[in-house]
Amino acid sequence: MSTLATRVRRHLAPAAKTLLLRCGGYRAIRTIAPSRQIAILRYHAVCGPEGYAYAEPGICVTPESFEAHVAYLSSRYRVIPLPEAVDHIRNRRALPANAVAITFDDGYADNLDAARVLHRHGLVGTFYLTADGLADGQPFWPTEIKTLVNAMPGPSLTITVPERHTLSLATDEDRHRAIRTLTKLCKGNRIPVRDALRAELRALAAMPAAPTATMLTWDQVREMVRLGMDIGGHTLTHANLPSAGPEDAWREIDGCRKVLRERLGVEVTQFSYPNGGAERYHTEELHRMAERAGFTGAATSSNGFASLSSDPYAMERVEIEERLEDLVFALEVERFAFRPAPRVTSPGAVTS
Ligand SMILES: [Zn+2]
Numbered sequence: 001m002s003t004l005a006t007r008v009r010r011h012l013a014p015a016a017k018t019l020l021l022r023c024g025g026y027r028a029i030r031t032i033a034p035s036r037q038i039a040i041l042r043y044h045a046v047c048g049p050e051g052y053a054y055a056e057p058g059i060c061v062t063p064e065s066f067e068a069h070v071a072y073l074s075s076r077y078r079v080i081p082l083p084e085a086v087d088h089i090r091n092r093r094a095l096p097a098n099a100v101a102i103t104f105d106d107g108y109a110d111n112l113d114a115a116r117v118l119h120r121h122g123l124v125g126t127f128y129l130t131a132d133g134l135a136d137g138q139p140f141w142p143t144e145i146k147t148l149v150n151a152m153p154g155p156s157l158t159i160t161v162p163e164r165h166t167l168s169l170a171t172d173e174d175r176h177r178a179i180r181t182l183t184k185l186c187k188g189n190r191i192p193v194r195d196a197l198r199a200e201l202r203a204l205a206a207m208p209a210a211p212t213a214t215m216l217t218w219d220q221v222r223e224m225v226r227l228g229m230d231i232g233g234h235t236l237t238h239a240n241l242p243s244a245g246p247e248d249a250w251r252e253i254d255g256c257r258k259v260l261r262e263r264l265g266v267e268v269t270q271f272s273y274p275n276g277g278a279e280r281y282h283t284e285e286l287h288r289m290a291e292r293a294g295f296t297g298a299a300t301s302s303n304g305f306a307s308l309s310s311d312p313y314a315m316e317r318v319e320i321e322e323r324l325e326d327l328v329f330a331l332e333v334e335r336f337a338f339r340p341a342p343r344v345t346s347p348g349a350v351t352s
Contacts, residue, residue, distance in 0.1 A: 034097035042317035054214035086297035128234035232270035276301025287313035
């Protein structure tokens with residue numbers, strides 16, 4: 001986020017944002033200076049505290065808030081399917097005024113209800129799925145790490161992969177720190193090392209490699225397809241692609257599109273790079289892989305707005321806020337503070 005946006009966000013009181021919503025301030029901005037960018041919203045889980053066992057609180061919004069977001073967005077914005085927005089970007093065709101697209105990462109089971117809410121409002125969301133990490137597949141490793149660490153008796157755990165390391169589990173804060181450390185190791189190492197570490201943790205917790213029930217099942221995804229939702233790829237196993245090396249990265253990107261198309265019988269045109277955060281999670285080489293695999297667009301987790309000058313394989317997305325007024329503040333005020341990312345590719349590049 002630019003420094004101006006950070007300053008504005010930090011200093012404007014939450015009450016001021018609420019006032020702007022109630023007095024029609026945001027509506028005035030939309031009317032006087034409509035956005036010509038596309039706000040690609042980045043949701044993950046739609047749940048209350050009951051979901052914190054499988055998703056970090058920072059990536060959850062409650063069902064009540066989600067319902068309020070969708071009701072507001074559907075009546076005041078042009079909410080368009082993401083593939084349609086990507087078409088505009090690729091062909092440099094002007095976007096509709098005040099355009100928004102709605103996306104979800106990972107494939108949590110609670111996304112089915114979110115899809116029903118979108119359907120009820122006549123909207124289409126893009127759901128980026130971890131193709132081998134659904135409820136009837138392999139465990140979704142970020143959730144598995146949390147489950148395993150929370151199941152261990154303590155007061156510490158010692159791993160030997162990738163090297164010997166003892167982590168304290170004495171307090172709740174220690175457990176959170178251990179989960180963060182292990183997550184970082186999973187992101188920073190190649191896939192076989194990551195999976196060996198997970199196997200070691202399973203042995204320490206005396207828990208089998210049970211699939212994660214908190215993810216969508218294929219039947220639930222089929223229902224979402226019947227509701228008209230767009231299905232996108234988010235790799236096979238939520239690999240951190242730069243750490244995986246080019247061969248495994250290609251298998252993860254190309255493989256997830258193939259699995260999703262074969263199992264669902266639908267076109268899969270959109271991709272999102274997993275594991276946004278402090279570590280490097282997408283590169284120019286990976287953008288080209290997404291293109292070569294046949295995706296027409298790929299989204300990052302960089303907070304910002306995509307526009308006709310964006311690279312369709314590195315589209316920014318807008319971070320979700322729990323409160324409606326904070327989300328609309330981002331859409332109507334912070335958009336003036338973001339600089340669009342420079343375009344790297346030419347429009348109309350090869351896709352299948
Ligand atoms: Zn993800």
